[in-house]
Amino acid sequence: MVPHLTTSLTGPLQELERQVLEQRPEIERWFRTQWREHEAPFYTSVDLRNSGFKLAPVDTNLYPGGFNNLNPEFLPLCVHAAMSAVQKICPDSRRFMLVPENHTRNLHYLQNVAVLKRILEGAGLTVRIGSLIPDLKEPMVVETSAGEKLTLEPIVRKGNRAGLDGFDPCAVIVNNDLSAGVPAVLRGIEQPILPPLAAGWTTRRKSHHFHAYDRVAENFAKLIGIDPWVVNPVFSQCGKVNFTEKEGEDCLAANVDFVLNEIREKYRQYGITEQPFCIVKADAGTYGMGIMTVKSVDDVRNLNRKTRNKMATIKDSQPVHEVIIQEGVYTFENVDGAVAEPVIYMIDQFVVGGFYRVHTERGIDENLNSPGAKFVPLAFETDCHTPDCSGKPGDTPNRFYTYGVVARLAMLAAAAEVEELVERDSAPEVRAANA
Amino acid sequence: MVPHLTTSLTGPLQELERQVLEQRPEIERWFRTQWREHEAPFYTSVDLRNSGFKLAPVDTNLYPGGFNNLNPEFLPLCVHAAMSAVQKICPDSRRFMLVPENHTRNLHYLQNVAVLKRILEGAGLTVRIGSLIPDLKEPMVVETSAGEKLTLEPIVRKGNRAGLDGFDPCAVIVNNDLSAGVPAVLRGIEQPILPPLAAGWTTRRKSHHFHAYDRVAENFAKLIGIDPWVVNPVFSQCGKVNFTEKEGEDCLAANVDFVLNEIREKYRQYGITEQPFCIVKADAGTYGMGIMTVKSVDDVRNLNRKTRNKMATIKDSQPVHEVIIQEGVYTFENVDGAVAEPVIYMIDQFVVGGFYRVHTERGIDENLNSPGAKFVPLAFETDCHTPDCSGKPGDTPNRFYTYGVVARLAMLAAAAEVEELVERDSAPEVRAANA
Numbered sequence: 001m002v003p004h005l006t007t008s009l010t011g012p013l014q015e016l017e018r019q020v021l022e023q024r025p026e027i028e029r030w031f032r033t034q035w036r037e038h039e040a041p042f043y044t045s046v047d048l049r050n051s052g053f054k055l056a057p058v059d060t061n062l063y064p065g066g067f068n069n070l071n072p073e074f075l076p077l078c079v080h081a082a083m084s085a086v087q088k089i090c091p092d093s094r095r096f097m098l099v100p101e102n103h104t105r106n107l108h109y110l111q112n113v114a115v116l117k118r119i120l121e122g123a124g125l126t127v128r129i130g131s132l133i134p135d136l137k138e139p140m141v142v143e144t145s146a147g148e149k150l151t152l153e154p155i156v157r158k159g160n161r162a163g164l165d166g167f168d169p170c171a172v173i174v175n176n177d178l179s180a181g182v183p184a185v186l187r188g189i190e191q192p193i194l195p196p197l198a199a200g201w202t203t204r205r206k207s208h209h210f211h212a213y214d215r216v217a218e219n220f221a222k223l224i225g226i227d228p229w230v231v232n233p234v235f236s237q238c239g240k241v242n243f244t245e246k247e248g249e250d251c252l253a254a255n256v257d258f259v260l261n262e263i264r265e266k267y268r269q270y271g272i273t274e275q276p277f278c279i280v281k282a283d284a285g286t287y288g289m290g291i292m293t294v295k296s297v298d299d300v301r302n303l304n305r306k307t308r309n310k311m312a313t314i315k316d317s318q319p320v321h322e323v324i325i326q327e328g329v330y331t332f333e334n335v336d337g338a339v340a341e342p343v344i345y346m347i348d349q350f351v352v353g354g355f356y357r358v359h360t361e362r363g364i365d366e367n368l369n370s371p372g373a374k375f376v377p378l379a380f381e382t383d384c385h386t387p388d389c390s391g392k393p394g395d396t397p398n399r400f401y402t403y404g405v406v407a408r409l410a411m412l413a414a415a416a417e418v419e420e421l422v423e424r425d426s427a428p429e430v431r432a433a434n435a
Numbered sequence: 436m437v438p439h440l441t442t443s444l445t446g447p448l449q450e451l452e453r454q455v456l457e458q459r460p461e462i463e464r465w466f467r468t469q470w471r472e473h474e475a476p477f478y479t480s481v482d483l484r485n486s487g488f489k490l491a492p493v494d495t496n497l498y499p500g501g502f503n504n505l506n507p508e509f510l511p512l513c514v515h516a517a518m519s520a521v522q523k524i525c526p527d528s529r530r531f532m533l534v535p536e537n538h539t540r541n542l543h544y545l546q547n548v549a550v551l552k553r554i555l556e557g558a559g560l561t562v563r564i565g566s567l568i569p570d571l572k573e574p575m576v577v578e579t580s581a582g583e584k585l586t587l588e589p590i591v592r593k594g595n596r597a598g599l600d601g602f603d604p605c606a607v608i609v610n611n612d613l614s615a616g617v618p619a620v621l622r623g624i625e626q627p628i629l630p631p632l633a634a635g636w637t638t639r640r641k642s643h644h645f646h647a648y649d650r651v652a653e654n655f656a657k658l659i660g661i662d663p664w665v666v667n668p669v670f671s672q673c674g675k676v677n678f679t680e681k682e683g684e685d686c687l688a689a690n691v692d693f694v695l696n697e698i699r700e701k702y703r704q705y706g707i708t709e710q711p712f713c714i715v716k717a718d719a720g721t722y723g724m725g726i727m728t729v730k731s732v733d734d735v736r737n738l739n740r741k742t743r744n745k746m747a748t749i750k751d752s753q754p755v756h757e758v759i760i761q762e763g764v765y766t767f768e769n770v771d772g773a774v775a776e777p778v779i780y781m782i783d784q785f786v787v788g789g790f791y792r793v794h795t796e797r798g799i800d801e802n803l804n805s806p807g808a809k810f811v812p813l814a815f816e817t818d819c820h821t822p823d824c825s826g827k828p829g830d831t832p833n834r835f836y837t838y839g840v841v842a843r844l845a846m847l848a849a850a851a852e853v854e855e856l857v858e859r860d861s862a863p864e865v866r867a868a869n870a
Contacts, residue, residue: 025529028518028559032526073508080515080785083463087784091467094460124463349522350515 016055016230017402023224027405030223031349031412038415040349042085042173042194046407047357047369048342049329053272055402056233056329057410058279059369060209062199062418063177065101067119068111068146070345070353075115079122081347086123088348090192093170096120097130097163099155099186100175104133107145114148116175119347128167130155132176132183139165155183160190177201179285179318198425199418201284206324207237212420213413220409231406233327234262237283241323243303243312252280252300255325260296263327274330277365283322285314291367293328330364339364344407351404451490451665452837458659462840465658466784466847473850475784477520477608477629481842482792482804483777484764488707490837491668491764492845493714494804495644497634497853498612500536502554503546503581505780505788510550514557516782521558523783525627528605531555532565532598534590534621535610539568542580549583551610554782563602565590567611567618574600590618595625612636614720614753633860634853636719641759642672647855648848655844666841668762669697672718676758678738678747687715687735690760695731698762709765712800718757720749726802728763765799774799779842786839 020027045064046057067078086093098120100113113129120127131140131152139153153164162185163169172186172193178200186197198204213232221228236255241248256278263276275295282290290311294300303311313319333340333356340356359368455462480499481492502513521528533555535548548564555562566575566587574588588599597620598604607621607628613635621632633639648667656663671690676683691713698711710730717725725746729735738746748754768775768791775791794803 024559025561029527029529031559032522035522036526074511076509076512077515080512080519083785084515084519087467087470091471092464094464124459124466126460350518 016226017399019224019226020402020405024401026223027220030220031408034412035349038412038419039088040085040346040411041199041414041418042089042347044346044407044411044414046344046346046410048344048403048406049331050333050342050403051274051330052332053270054230054233054329055406056231056327057213057406058233058326058329059206060213060410060414061177062195062204062414063175064345065109065112065175066343066355067115067345068108068144069343069355070115071355074353075119075122077350077352078119078347081350081352082119082123084350085348086125089194090171093125093192095126095128095167095169095171097155097167097169097172098127098175099130099132099172100152102131102133102176104140104142104152107143110142110150111144111146111148113175114144114146114150117150120173128153128164128169130162130164130169130172132185155185157185157189160188162186162189162191174200179314195418196422196425198421201318203421203425204417205283205322206281206326207235207283207322208420209413209417210235210324210326212417213410216409216413216416229266231409233329234259234266235324235326237322237324239322241321243308243320246303246308249300252323252325253297256280256294256300257297259325259327277328279326279328279367280311280323281326281367282311282314282320283324285318285320290314290320290323293366294325295365328365331368332364339366339368341368342403344403346407346411349408349411351407354400354403354407451661452834454659454661455837455840459836461658462655465655466843469847470784473847473854474523475520475781475846476634476849476853477524477782479781479842479846479849481779481781481845483779483838483841484766485768485777485838486709486765487767488705489665489668489764490841491666492648492841493668493761493764494641495648495845495849496612497630497639497849498610499780500544500547500610501778501790502550502780503543503579504778504790505550506790509788510554510557512785512787513554513782516785516787517554517558519785520783521560524629525606528560528627530561530563530602530604530606532590532602532604532607533562533610534565534567534607535587537566537568537611539575539577539587542578545577545585546579546581546583548610549579549581549585552585555608563588563599563604565597565599565604565607567620590620592620592624595623597621597624597626609635614749630853631857631860633856636753638856638860639852640718640757641716641761642670642718642757643855644848644852645670645759645761647852648845651844651848651851664701666844668764669694669701670759670761672757672759674757676756678743678755681738681743684735687758687760688732691715691729691735692732694760694762712763714761714763714802715746715758716761716802717746717749717755718759720753720755725749725755725758728801729760730800763800766803767799774801774803776803777838779838781842781846784843784846786842789835789838789842 041062043064045061047059049056049058098117101109103109117127129150129152136154139151142150142152155162156165161168162172172191174193181202182197182200217228217232236259238248238251238255241252259278260276267276277293277295280292280294292307292311311320331339331341335356335358338358338360339362340358342354343357344354345352357368362368476497478499480496482494484491484493533552536544538544552562564585564587571589574586577585577587590597591600597607607626609628616637617632617635652663652667671694673683673686673690676687694713695711702711712728712730715727715729727742727746746755766774766776770791770793773793773795774797775793777789778792779789780787792803797803
């Protein structure tokens with residue numbers, strides 16, 4: 001389970017690691033004060049990119065789907081963290097209903113659900129699975145990639161409570177990113193829902209997250225005395241794009257130009273000779289759909305039909321009208337010659353593990369989380385929490401500690417983001433519109 | 436690192452495990468509600484005895500000294516739990532002063548201090564060691580059993596703050612059981628002290644702890660529908676004993692008689708054919724000193740000089756005047772033919788590991804924690820938190836989960852106990868007497 005890592009570690013990243021390690025007590029104290037002001041999401045995963053000169057989050061998932069990829073030795077860490085979350089959020093709960101994605105043919109995803117169930121059971125909860133699969137009338141048994149059996153049951157709504165036949169849960173834990181909208185069966189129920197429904201892709205926007213991250217990165221950079229750019233990708237956004245109709249091309253071109261120029265300036269400042277690039281992706285959505293790599297304004301001016309179709313819709317056939325244009329961060333990490341990016345998993349405020357997403361057929365400037373892609377999950381050897389103080393910045397445990405710090409920055413941004421989404425969601429005019 | 440266990444698992448214990456496992460969600464919820472009312476001690480270790488028909492705590496240590504015996508793979512669990520404790524108790528702290536025992540020749544104990552330091556550093560604290568060694572004028576470097584170097588520094592008092600030369604800690608963490616009294620250098624300081632000074636053996640009494648445990652065991656037994664005796668050893672106490680002067684023998688005999696009769700009745704009820712015994716030990720104190728096994732009233736009537744001397748003083752030459760007479764619980768667990776008892780370690784409200792105290796030269800009715808004794812620590816294979824639901828009650832992970840539950844009951848009693856001690860300590864008349 002030990003990943004064989006080769007990384008290009010020169011210049012500012014070692015500097016970043018050195019500063020992070022030196023100021024660990026200050027950093028941990030800062031996190032503690034932040035968690036007094038913000039409630040950590042129940043669980044979070046963060047995709048990081050490590051270019052050697054920059055270590056930054058590129059995606060923050062509030063419905064993480066890869067618990068099956070974590071090192072099984074970290075299961076007790078997950079259980080502790082889940083106990084801590086339950087203690088804070090809903091100490092009176094005994095029964096949880098877990099609501100997963102509908103894709104029953106992705107057996108690895110089903111194994112993620114099985115592991116998640118085991119974590120919650122380890123925390124002392126009775127867990128049953130409530131499915132949103134349309135027309136599911138009876139409990140359905142499915143088998144995961146590891147051969148475990150799961151029973152998916154139709155969710156039953158009774159007045160203001162959602163549950164299953166003969167099972168009235170105290171809380172609902174959602175592992176479905178709600179790309180297809182907020183399901184009526186869960187709307188307005190009196191049980192706590194984790195994360196809140198407003199955190200789903202119906203209302204969530206990547207640009208909103210990265211605005212929140214701007215503030216977090218700014219404060220963190222001030223705390224330890226670094227340039228925030230080292231942990232923060234430049235981004236911009238376009239609100240009215242229609243790839244099929246070729247609408248919004250000017251907005252896209254202008255923003256790509258802006259982002260590329262910003263990167264160019266930073267690269268010049270730090271003496272980086274790589275070619276700047278950015279990633280254009282749907283502002284709402286996940287699963288690596290609706291994503292493209294752009295190296296010049298021309299790249300968005302002359303989109304062929306194939307690319308336009310690829311960008312036009314994402315998961316659950318949702319059309320793409322809003323896009324985020326994000327600084328591309330090269331990944332200079334590789335595992336056995338294939339490009340790799342670290343994914344960090346957290347429950348409550350704790351880092352519980354991570355793995356490398358590895359792609360044998362992609363370049364260092366491409367998105368690795370793409371459908372149909374081969375990827376080889378590799379569990380981290382250590383837990384991201386306990387750096388070896390005597391080691392050098394580039395040593396594996398220290399690298400992972402720094403990953404855990406940057407991932408927690410993204411989680412902190414997500415916490416603030418979700419608070420705003422919930423507040424907006426409970427505003428009277430929105431309630432009326434949703435009714 | 437896998438302990439080879441042979442246990443005699445028939446009758447009520449399997450029944451207890453079955454009930455514990457079946458009612459896990461109810462139990463965990465109950466613990467959550469309890470931790471809303473009581474603050475878990477910073478750290479706790481609990482000695483358990485497992486007789487097959489009974490699983491009970493026999494000693495609860497608020498200054499655990501065996502972190503070096505835990506499975507190193509559980510270090511991340513310790514770090515998480517310490518982060519959780521610091522978050523709750525003193526989120527603003529960055530610098531901790533760790534105050535260990537004075538015995539610098541016990542290299543295993545020093546290794547415990549090294550591991551504890553590493554755990555706290557893992558939680559993001561700067562840690563330095565403040566020593567209570569009398570006449571220590573300069574920092575002293577000592578080497579642990581694992582060859583690690585530790586610097587012990589003299590504690591410096593400046594007004595209402597205790598610290599080290601050039602180091603002003605935010606909090607003081609004590610790993611010294613204060614058998615020799617509350618050190619003047621720590622008395623009345625403004626920094627938080629963990630655990631509070633009132634939890635030291637100067638003021639703490641085992642009988643007080645087990646009175647608190649009576650209430651906890653009663654409530655827990657009601658919760659899951661068992662006889663509280665199954666998890667609770669009968670006990671009594673004598674307040675005015677002087678072994679050297681042969682004073683208090685009548686009180687001791689009467690209480691031994693009472694405890695043995697109580698056990699006899701329970702053994703009859705459950706059809707247990709073993710011979711009842713009890714353990715007489717100093718009501719204040721630790722390290723297995725001042726302890727004897729008693730099987731009849733005659734055993735305390737005719738104490739020879741050697742035994743009287745053994746019982747007369749404990750650690751730091753403190754005289755014994757108060758004793759607790761506790762039901763002896765046979766240990767039917769053994770590791771490679773030697774008798775063994777489980778010791779469970781907790782930080783904050785979390786079980787973080789445990790080990791077997793193994794004694795090759797002691798019987799199943801003797802105290803295993805004795806000075807000069809050979810014992811072979813064996814790290815548990817699992818974490819006591821995640822039972823395998825599909826397994827049978829006697830299976831190792833389930834056994835350990837039940838251990839974790841009973842140990843947490845003792846910790847809960849310690850929490851209530853410490854609250855009372857602190858309250859008593861801060862009462863005006865006590866303050867005046869201490870001044």
